[in-house]
Amino acid sequence: MIELLLQHPLLAALIALVGLGVAFGALLGFAAVRFRTEGNPIVDQINAILPQTQCGQCGHPGCRPYAEAIAAGEDINKCPPGGQAGIEALADLLDREVIPLDAEHGEEKLPQVAYIREDECIGCTKCIQACPVDAILGAAKHMHTVIVSECTGCDLCVEPCPVDCIDMIPQQQSLQTWHWQLPESSPRSADIIATDAGEAA
Amino acid sequence: MLADYSVLLIGAILVNNFVLVQFLGLCPFMGVSNKLETAMGMSMATTFVLTLASACSNLTYHFLLEPLGLEYLKTISFILVIAVVVQFTEMVVRKTSPLLYQVLGVYLPLITTNCAVLGVALLNLNKDHNFLQSLFYGFGAAVGFSLVLVLFAAMRERLAVADVPAPFQGAAIGMITAGMMSLAFMGFAGLV
Numbered sequence: 001m002i003e004l005l006l007q008h009p010l011l012a013a014l015i016a017l018v019g020l021g022v023a024f025g026a027l028l029g030f031a032a033v034r035f036r037t038e039g040n041p042i043v044d045q046i047n048a049i050l051p052q053t054q055c056g057q058c059g060h061p062g063c064r065p066y067a068e069a070i071a072a073g074e075d076i077n078k079c080p081p082g083g084q085a086g087i088e089a090l091a092d093l094l095d096r097e098v099i100p101l102d103a104e105h106g107e108e109k110l111p112q113v114a115y116i117r118e119d120e121c122i123g124c125t126k127c128i129q130a131c132p133v134d135a136i137l138g139a140a141k142h143m144h145t146v147i148v149s150e151c152t153g154c155d156l157c158v159e160p161c162p163v164d165c166i167d168m169i170p171q172q173q174s175l176q177t178w179h180w181q182l183p184e185s186s187p188r189s190a191d192i193i194a195t196d197a198g199e200a201a
Numbered sequence: 202m203l204a205d206y207s208v209l210l211i212g213a214i215l216v217n218n219f220v221l222v223q224f225l226g227l228c229p230f231m232g233v234s235n236k237l238e239t240a241m242g243m244s245m246a247t248t249f250v251l252t253l254a255s256a257c258s259n260l261t262y263h264f265l266l267e268p269l270g271l272e273y274l275k276t277i278s279f280i281l282v283i284a285v286v287v288q289f290t291e292m293v294v295r296k297t298s299p300l301l302y303q304v305l306g307v308y309l310p311l312i313t314t315n316c317a318v319l320g321v322a323l324l325n326l327n328k329d330h331n332f333l334q335s336l337f338y339g340f341g342a343a344v345g346f347s348l349v350l351v352l353f354a355a356m357r358e359r360l361a362v363a364d365v366p367a368p369f370q371g372a373a374i375g376m377i378t379a380g381m382m383s384l385a386f387m388g389f390a391g392l393v
Contacts, residue, residue: 005269012269020265020278024285028292035292041299071303093300095238 042094043071049089051081054132055154057106062132075099080106081154111171112153114146120165127157127166206337212393213341219317220349221379221386226317230350231375235361240354242301244347246290250312251321251346254279254286255339258322259332279322287313317346353382 005012046067053063058078060066070076076090077099084101091098101108116127116136123141135151138144158166219225226247233243258279266272291309295302302309312318321342325335356378365374 002268009270013271013274016265016269016271016274017278017281020261020281024281028285028288031289031292035296037296037299042303045299094303095236095300 040068040071043067045093046070046090049082049086049093050079051086051152053081053152053154055081055152055156056132057081057154059105070094075102077102078105080108081152083108109153112155112168113148113151113171114153114155114157115167115169116144116146117165117167118143118145120163122163124162126160126162130157130160132156206334208393209334209337210341210344213338214345214348215386215389216392218345218349218386218389219320219342220346221383222390223320224383225320226315226346229311229315230346230353230379231372232311234350234354234357234375237351237354237358240350244343244350246294246301246309247312247315247317247350248340248343248347250283250286250290251318251343252336252340253290254283254318255321255325255342256332256336257282257286259325259330259335262326263332275323275326276319279319283318283322284313317342349382349386353379 005015043064044067047064050063050067056062057080058066060069066074066079070090076094076096077087079086080101082090087101088098090096114127114135121138121143123138123143125138125140125144127144128136128138132154133150133152135147136144136157137147153168153171155168158164158168213219217223220227220230229243229247234240261278261282262272262275266274266278287310290312291302294309321339325338328334328338330338357375360374360378369377
């Protein structure tokens with residue numbers, strides 16, 4: 001076999017290159033199956049940081065579509081419910097710069113819950129259809145109410161209510177919702193260096 | 202034996218540093234050195250690819266091309282080997298570390314065109330390295346590349362906030378810094 005190939009260098013070259021190609025192709029094919037990835041895993045990590053209010057203030061229909069848009073390169077400062085802490089977590093995950101919240105998409109507010117003044121409710125079900133997380137309970141011509149533990153405080157139900165009987169009230173602090181007030185975002189190391197340079201000059 | 206390999210390693214890392222002395226692999230050196238973290242990711246990916254590609258091309262040459270008298274096909278076969286190793290690395294990184302995959306982005310496939318990788322494979326032949334020597338030479342080259350890439354990235358992070366005159370900002374001061382690093386690495390000449 002080897003002698004035959006040595007006598008026909010062209011054949012040898014062809015067989016060698018084709019053989020290499022086939023072997024490597026098989027290896028890559030195996031690797032493609034062995035290391036298959038479903039979807040884009042980074043989207044899941046971004047989605048886990050987003051607050052899951054499904055409020056749509058970022059201009060996307062929900063948190064997951066926004067996570068996909070961020071993975072595709074969109075700015076990370078369009079999520080008011082996530083606030084500055086959310087932006088910092090995203091910047092850390094994606095190795096991007098920390099940028100202030102884009103005011104165009106809303107301001108950072110304290111966590112809120114919707115409250116329906118039940119004696120004014122006419123049972124029109126419009127708020128039930130608007131709620132992205134199914135946190136409003138009720139039926140047609142019957143009074144509705146909000147399941148507080150499910151409400152994300154997105155205020156999407158306030159707009160459609162024909163009798164304006166929905167209030168957004170700040171969430172009551174309980175042992176479950178209380179957390180440390182984070183300190184104001186620490187001075188960036190870059191600023192320190194720049195200031196030092198200024199003092200030295 | 203041990204001394205031989207340590208000399209080979211030191212030679213590849215410091216004395217004949219692939220980036221600063223032989224000027225191979227300059228594109229990722231300038232391109233991925235803006236952030237320390239990215240530079241580290243790129244270093245790891247390149248280290249893996251360079252070591253593996255160096256060993257694989259050595260095997261390909263000695264067990265396929267040489268017996269068949271096809272030495273003239275070495276360049277094209279090595280490119281094939283490198284492309285496959287890079288593809289393989291990309292799949293593994295994508296599976297194991299999505300974030301690193303995201304951060305490396307276009308630079309991961311670009312390792313294919315990193316001339317240092319092909320350079321190491323061809324230099325192995327010129328220097329008649331055996332399999333183990335190729336492995337060490339490739340690893341040494343990769344460590345040297347990683348070392349200067351990380352050092353350079355650290356400097357560029359400082360340069361980004363330094364008071365650089367406007368005409369020198371950005372790539373210009375990067376090039377100047379790289380040149381000075383290269384001058385400094387010339388100091389290792391004659392060490393082995």
